[in-house]
Amino acid sequence: MRKTTKEIIKEKEQIIASDRDSQIFFDAVTQPAKPSETLKKALEDYHKRKRTVLF
Template sequence: MNTTTKEQARFDVRLSKEQKLFFEKAAYLGGFRSLTDFVILTVQEKAKEIIKEKEQIIPSEKDSQLFFDAITNPKAPSKTLKSAYEDYNSYNNFIPL
C-alpha cells in the first residue's frame, strides 16, 4: 500500500481574548470553517504577497548595481561593436539630408 502523508508542525500563539473574538468574528463572517482555517489561509496569502514583493526587489537592486557599474566603469568596445559603429556611420554618410 502506497500512501503519502504530509509532515505537520504545530504553531502556537498567545493573544488577548479580544483579539481571539475579533478573529473568530472575521472567520465566521468570511465563511471559513474555523479560526484555524482563517488564520492559516490569511497568513499564507500575506506571506505569498511579501515573498513576491521581496523577490522582485532583490533582482531589481542587482540590476541597478550592474547598470551603475556598466555606466561608471565601461568596458572597451569589442571588434563587433566597432564594426557596427563603422557600418552605421558609413550608411548615414550616404543618406541625403
C-alpha cells in the first residue's frame, strides 16, 4: 500500500510531537518546579478549611 504525502507528513509530525511531549514530561518529573506563593497559600487555606470541618 502506498502512503500519500499527507499521511507521511502527519505521521512525522506525530512522532515529533511525541518526542517533544516525552521530553517535557521527563523534565517535569525529574526536575519539578518549586511551588509558587499562590500554590503555597492555596494549600494553607485548604488545611485550615479541612481542620474546621465537623463530622
